Amino acid sequence: MTKPESLASLQVDHNSYECSITTDIAVFGYVENRLKILLTKRAVGKYTDHWMLPGGALQSNETLKDCAHKVLFALTGFQEIHFEQVRAYSDVDRHPMKRVITVSFYALVQPEKHPLILKSGVEEIAWFDLDKIPNNLGFDHAEIIKDSHLFLKNNLKDRLIVGELLPEKFTLPELQNLYENILGLELDKRNFRKRIFQMDILENTGEKKIGVKGGPMLYAYKEA
Amino acid sequence: MTKPESLASLQVDHNSYECSITTDIAVFGYVENRLKILLTKRAVGKYTDHWMLPGGALQSNETLKDCAHKVLFALTGFQEIHFEQVRAYSDVDRHPMKRVITVSFYALVQPEKHPLILKSGVEEIAWFDLDKIPNNLGFDHAEIIKDSHLFLKNNLKDRLIVGELLPEKFTLPELQNLYENILGLELDKRNFRKRIFQMDILENTGEKKIGVKGGPMLYAYKEA
DNA sequence: CCAAAAGTGTTACGATTACACCCATGT
DNA sequence: ACATGGGTGTAATCGTAACACTTTTGG
Secondary structure, three states: OOOHHHHHOOOOOOOOOOEEEEEEEEEEEEEOOEEEEEEEEEOOOOOOOOOEOOEEEOOOOOOHHHHHHHHHHHHHOOOOOOEEEEEEEOOOOOOOOOOEEEEEEEEEEOHHHOOOOOOOOEEEEEEEEHHHOOOOOOOOHHHHHHHHHHHHHHHHHHOOOOHHHOOOOEOHHHHHHHHHHHHOOOOOHHHHHHHHHHHOOEEEEEEEOOOOOOOOEEEEEOOO | OOOHHHHHHHOOOOOOOOEEEEEEEEEEEEEOOEEEEEEEEEOOOOOOOOOEOOEEEOOOOOOHHHHHHHHHHHHHOOOOOOEEEEEEEOOOOOOOOOOEEEEEEEEEEOHHHOOOOOOOOEEEEEEEEHHHOOOOOOOOHHHHHHHHHHHHHHHHHHOOOOHHHOOOOEOHHHHHHHHHHHHOOOOOHHHHHHHHHHHOOEEEEEEEOOOOOOOOEEEEEOOO
């Protein structure tokens, strides 16, 4: 015999338990030859004196991805960013005020294209080196960052989703340094070039980057 | 100037929008030398005449994983199953009655250890061959199954998480067949054995499986 | 002109693939 | 006894990793 009340609770109806949902976004950027993550201090709420990921509440008329777009725009002004869902976090006590479940996303942006401005409700905003993250982040955001970084690493193995992190035209040493930053290891120059060229995704622009010794060629992603 | 109302809505407080949450579970099993998935027909609710994944509503005092355990136990009696989170689904109209977000999990079980019984609230329950899934599943469960199967395939590449799908002692041809079913391709017998033995995770029990021609050796996962 | 960084090929190694016969068992 | 499936090794190929010098440019 199964308890009838436990079965009733399985079913979604108008009396079902409901819960607030947020999205938190791990935005990675590549600044000063280092992979960074975007953190904010918020003007209101519980964790006003803690750095945390941009994040905010889901509304009734939007998907989680919509919500991520909205939230990031409201807190940073960033628009037309590509997101990938990472996972959901549901510890009962993860939010100090009430039960809140969060779904995390990651995004890759070029900081040069997206200057940091203080939107209202945001007290501070800054890029943090991945190994210099404050150790008193709000909520479970340290764990979310760890998971998102791992996700990014794993995605790098297969595809080359790094486009968003670099300017339109970039040099191969810049791309290699980015890979090394994401993966946290050093790569052989010649083998790296071989691999990238084999992928057949870059186009030599014919231009050289000036102001850099050696005069490296500038590449861009192929059309089509 | 940012609109103040959009910012207010970001913050989680006592007036925040709340929404029902469910977990749906893709339970894979290995029956009659085929990889299968467990589907149910429910006695109540919107989709009574559709097959669907076991799933149910999150309560206030449980994590998503807790919920998955509870739901699967209530609908099948299965206990002590290992779950992995796959992803969240949040289309606004994915549930016909009201807004419901679901987080999917996958699990691997041995059907022999978990005979199918009809628990109350369940009208039918059965293992379905992955390529013979009814085409009118409830909700977005077809998509969830597709994603979960992909997740399983990808996990197989690295680790050997297949333990739960086989009895304690099994033969190498059985293991190979399982791999072939999950991956959907044929593997070379000798190369497969080489790979598995290199992993150094199996222990030869010294016994032979009887009732099978050729007299195959039985293996078990190593301790420690 | 010197220092610093970019660019370029080849070889060695390990991993993966392809492939065919004998042996053990159940019927 | 025979048919069915289990078990075994080697050679060829491919992908990956190791490695040093020349060229270009800025200072």
